[in-house]
Amino acid sequence: MPPFSFTIDARCADTWARAGTIATAHGVIETPIFMPVGTQATVKSVSSEELREAGATIILANTYHLMLRPGSQLISDFGGLHAFMHWDGPILTDSGGFQVFSLGHLRKLSEEGAAFKSHLDGSAHLLTPESVMRIEAELGADIILPLDICAAYPCTSTEAREGMERTHRWAERALAARDSYRTEQALFGIVQGAFEPELRQYSAQVIGNMPFAGVAVGGLSVGEPKAVLWEMLRHVTPALPEDKPRHLLGVGSPEDFVTGVSLGMDMFDCALPTRVARHGGLFTRHGRVNITAARFRVERGPIEVECDCYTCRNYSVAYVHHLARTEEQLYYRLGSIHNIRYMLRLASEVRAAIRAGTFAAFRDKFLADYTPAPEAVREEQREKWKMARRANKA
Numbered sequence: 512m513p514p515f516s517f518t519i520d521a522r523c524a525d526t527w528a529r530a531g532t533i534a535t536a537h538g539v540i541e542t543p544i545f546m547p548v549g550t551q552a553t554v555k556s557v558s559s560e561e562l563r564e565a566g567a568t569i570i571l572a573n574t575y576h577l578m579l580r581p582g583s584q585l586i587s588d589f590g591g592l593h594a595f596m597h598w599d600g601p602i603l604t605d606s607g608g609f610q611v612f613s614l615g616h617l618r619k620l621s622e623e624g625a626a627f628k629s630h631l632d633g634s635a636h637l638l639t640p641e642s643v644m645r646i647e648a649e650l651g652a653d654i655i656l657p658l659d660i661c662a663a664y665p666c667t668s669t670e671a672r673e674g675m676e677r678t679h680r681w682a683e684r685a686l687a688a689r690d691s692y693r694t695e696q697a698l699f700g701i702v703q704g705a706f707e708p709e710l711r712q713y714s715a716q717v718i719g720n721m722p723f724a725g726v727a728v729g730g731l732s733v734g735e736p737k738a739v740l741w742e743m744l745r746h747v748t749p750a751l752p753e754d755k756p757r758h759l760l761g762v763g764s765p766e767d768f769v770t771g772v773s774l775g776m777d778m779f780d781c782a783l784p785t786r787v788a789r790h791g792g793l794f795t796r797h798g799r800v801n802i803t804a805a806r807f808r809v810e811r812g813p814i815e816v817e818c819d820c821y822t823c824r825n826y827s828v829a830y831v832h833h834l835a836r837t838e839e840q841l842y843y844r845l846g847s848i849h850n851i852r853y854m855l856r857l858a859s860e861v862r863a864a865i866r867a868g869t870f871a872a873f874r875d876k877f878l879a880d881y882t883p884a885p886e887a888v889r890e891e892q893r894e895k896w897k898m899a900r901r902a903n904k905a
């Protein structure tokens with residue numbers, strides 16, 4: 512059996528949604544799929560066994576954080592990420608590029624690569640398309656991503672074009688370099704092009720034609736309005752090859768997952784479901800609730816009646832509310848498990864609807880029932896995360 516394959520099991524007649532199966536050496540992934548994000552080789556507060564029980568079939572780990580601490584060589588010495596974190600299912604690692612671009616003044620870009628100073632100790636590092644292939648080979652994930660340039664929102668047309676062209680040149684260098692490492696790893700290309708429809712379409716064609724195992728769409732969900740994000744996908748998807756899996760990088764709220772599937776995406780990763788859980792935001796059929804709200808104080812039922820997660824099967828809302836109010840450790844685990852299970856159950860339902868030929872109706876009903884967090888709440892949430900991040904660094 513080849514280490515990586517993708518087959519399409521069903522297509523939606525009314526939208527661009529498809530249901531597929533990805534086979535890897537560590538197991539099968541049925542798509543569309545949500546990937547919990549394990550930045551530091553751990554999905555925060557949740558063990559690998561709990562992830563498995565929640566239905567996770569693939570997780571994402573961040574190259575940038577792991578190369579700095581504990582170091583990719585150390586992880587390699589422990590048999591790679593699967594053995595190190597005791598997760599025997601498929602893993603995807605990103606290239607580290609996105610985090611490096613977020614470092615702002617701490618990084619410097621050239622044709623060779625991205626030079627940056629560690630946010631931990633200020634030490635100097637250089638990420639190149641070649642060194643990223645070596646680091647990801649040491650981490651040993653099943654699916655890996657090449658170094659790319661993620662343009663800021665907003666950016667000029669020149670910045671958009673130059674970033675995209677360099678991303679394409681780096682894609683070729685990554686393809687050439689990976690042959691000297693672990694060729695059983697599935698390398699995905701990354702489509703860029705910022706917020707220029709013609710560039711997005713062109714990048715989708717160029718990356719789609721390179722010999723990558725799959726295609727990731729990067730540089731979206733970086734602060735632009737949602738309408739712009741979907742508009743870009745409307746230009747990208749038709750230009751992509753049909754027979755490769757498509758990963759929409761960094762997108763994964765419930766409503767964005769459903770909309771992204773309808774625009775032809777198969778794989779989604781996002782830290783949002785676990786991050787909002789840690790801040791009290793739990794997903795329900797009707798939208799996100801704040802579990803610390805007073806109305807939950809004496810409620811006896813589960814967070815959501817139809818939820819089959821470990822938390823909902825065993826604990827009342829009142830108890831989870833109490834744990835969240837008192838900032839108990841157990842809350843972070845129970846809240847995260849609920850949101851992860853919610854996303855994975857949603858993915859199964861979406862997949863079943865595509866196979867049954869009822870996805871368009873499913874999408875419309877889901878989006879009608881689900882009230883997204885208002886923009887003001889999201890803004891407040893972003894500020895809280897930024898403050899928490901600053902506190903972590905201090």
Ligand SMILES: [Zn+2]
Binds near residue numbers: 819823824849
């Ligand atoms: Zn639940």
